[in-house]
Amino acid sequence: MKRYRIIEMSCLAIVMVLFLATNGLAAKTEYIDKANWETLKDLMPENSLKWVKSGDMVVRYGTLDYDPAKVMPEWVLESKQENIGKYKLDKNKAIIEVATGKIPKFIKGIPFPDVKLTDPDGPAKVMWNTLYMRDAGGSLHNELEVKFMGRKTGYERSIWVDWYSKPYDAFEPARSEANPDDLEFASQIVVRSPFDMAGTAMMTWRYRNGKEDMLYGYVPAIRRVRRMTPAARSDALFGSDYSQDDASYGGYDGAINYFTWKFMGESEVIGAFVDTKTNLITQNKLGQWVLQMKGKDLPQWSYEKKREKNSAAPWFVDSAVWVKRPVWVIEGKPKDPYYNYGRQIMYIDKETNLGYWKVIYDRTGNYWKTLWYHWANGQDAGKAMNLNAMLITTIVDERANHATCQEGSKNYRANSPLNSNQFSLGGFTAVCK
């Protein structure tokens, strides 16, 4: 009898230990608002912390039930070992091989997995990594809803765009792609709605050798593809609070040598994720990896709740979970004296090379805008395929009390079968009206 008691007690103890262990690993979240805003001191850019302090923003603070540094495409994880010490930057900030001094034919994953704070080229290398993290996800066809919101007006309107991008680097399956123009990637933005803007389109060719971007615009009113000046990348995109350069995984989508980069230090900040769990991805008949968001009731926008509990300014995503992450703090300054922004401060994850915040100052040095991201880390059922999706970005113009949000949760499709012909001059016309 005594023997059975011991076995019974042992089993109970094991169950309790297992319960505690699993419960300890599971994600937990708590709300931080103006009552306990000090909790987030030094974990957010100063201007954003003011939003929490004033009650404008309520943060659902917590942990993820997975390690985001491990939920990445396998070629990125492999490159973290294989590319150590393999590449450096030349005087134009183009990536060259250490061994040959030449631009490599193909770079797998991220080029600089071992950035040091003391490296003068370190911040530029981190910014390259952010661009390669985007490329590592493969060709993308994403339908974006660009939402315009005002503090007083709430939700104002939306523009629907198709975003197509094709990487020639980072994404392992792209290794076999012909790349005679030595492109890092090519992208297209095509406005689908509303009717008065539909058909407006832009195409970018980004070179790997430091040359300025090649930009094309299609204006339905003249029905022609037109060259555009690279300076237009800092102009307001479709009249929104974004510029075209704002839209990338690290907060900067221009040529790296257009800016001077400086490390401001290392730190910890909170970064936003759409869910505490990884998001399921499934492959459709076209071979695309589709992020499954249906039925998840995510994201929940503040403007939809009309300022109920836990909602504040209309542009916040109430359902987002904010997680503490280690970051590089990097300052970028444009070399172009006519660039619309002055210095910009980026907060880039040291382990994932994904951005969380960007603080933008004007040319006179005064604070102007803040941009932040909501990440979704996708994983298939077999945990063999991972992708990092920049699902929502928000930019707030504090002077105008206005924000623009890009949401791509409806139809996020990675590894899209886009061929290079689509990004040729003839192909661009074909996707336009």
Added chain:
Amino acid sequence: MMKEEHMKAFGHCFMGTTLLLLVLMYGNAFAISLDDEGTLEITGKIQSRISLRMSDSEGYTSPDTPVGHMVQQRNLAQIELNQLLLRQSQDTPEVKYHIKGRFLYEGVYDYGPDEYQETRENNPDVIDEFKKDEDLWECYLDYSKGPWFFRVGKQNLSWGETDVYQLMDRINPIDNTFGGAFEDLDDRRIPLWMMRGTYNFGNVGPVSSFTAEGFINPGWSGQEVAPLSPYGTPYAYPSSASSVLVRVHEPEETFQNSRMGIRLQGVLADNFNVSIAHYQTICDTPSAILTFDPTLTGYVAQDLTYETEQVTGATASFYESHIDAIVRAEAAWFWDEPVFIPEVNLPALFGVYETGKIPTTNMLRYMVGLDKSLWMRFINDTSMINCYFQYFAEYYPDYDDRQCLAVEDYSTGGFIEQKRYEQKVTLITSTTYMSGTLTPQIVFAYDPRGAMMYIPSIEKSFHPWIFKIAYYGIVGDEDVSVGILKDRQQLSMQATVVF
């Protein structure tokens, strides 16, 4: 009869109002998706525009229209259906189609000023046909696979680099009847049934993205040409009423008269976009001659003939980093373009009683342009000021000093002189405010011979509504290009609802 017309007008208004209400009930400016994937959608706009004449009629403008009188009350609806039938993969092509219906009703002849109601009463059959239109405006199927792209159906195609004035952009006919030069160029294009294809060769020698494109609008199955404004309508060119029979001749329906052409384009040295093209089109302005025909009453007729024309041209555009601007250039050689020499076209006016001929000559047209976007933060600190400058020139190497424009000069009783060199300068400047919802713009078109058109406009959107006010001002001599329409200055107000 009047009652019947009023019933028709009421019918048009009812249809427009119903469409408008449907859009408002739907309540926003988005395309209406008919499936979850968004592959099938309906989208469109409904627009109403009122224009008031801002200068008194002079010269040959008819009817006489005082300042403040309405010259346009155009109601337009465009409804589009778009469907993606097949998405491209490694093995399958992308196939989609686009259908656009256009419904137009011009109300100035039914409830406008007396002078335009009289125009209709004097010519009811023609005006009743002219004032309304229900058309399958565009209808095409797109097929893309690998380097191939085909678009088959009723469509527009525009080549070249120019704005405001056409240079190589002469493939589709232009409809100047419903708003003349005061309408956007693209709104005046008439879609044609056409097959067009492109093939991307990729990199060939020093040229990257080397693409060949060709099109054909079959001439053997009907010819679409630029229509002429009926006499007495607000946008008809100033001319005296014809005292003889006017006959209009479209090109014969043969393969040889097809609109067709080919273009090669690519990028040189990663910066220079270049293209060369050759095509055949049909001139938008018919050539006029006086014909002696004993079978006619009065023995004389005015024959207006739409002639085919060959165009060979090239374009280039590139980014110039020193001035941070895009430079554009375009030149085209027009082979045997019909010209107007009164002594040859209309010999009867000079006492030679024989049928006139259409003289032709080669001519060169070229353009140099500069696109510059710049920050002027004291004007706008959130969006750039966009400036598009263009210099146009026309040159007749074999100029005949008797050449004229086929436009009567009221002050002399003759025709307006055509110079060997003609030049124009255009400038478009615009920006946006209020998150892109407020767009002021000003357009200048200046002829150094002494005339200028200026079009300040402002557009504000309250989605799904868009409102626009524009003033079309013209100053200078009335015998110089844009000055010919000097007495047609107008103020236009436009409301559009989009969905």
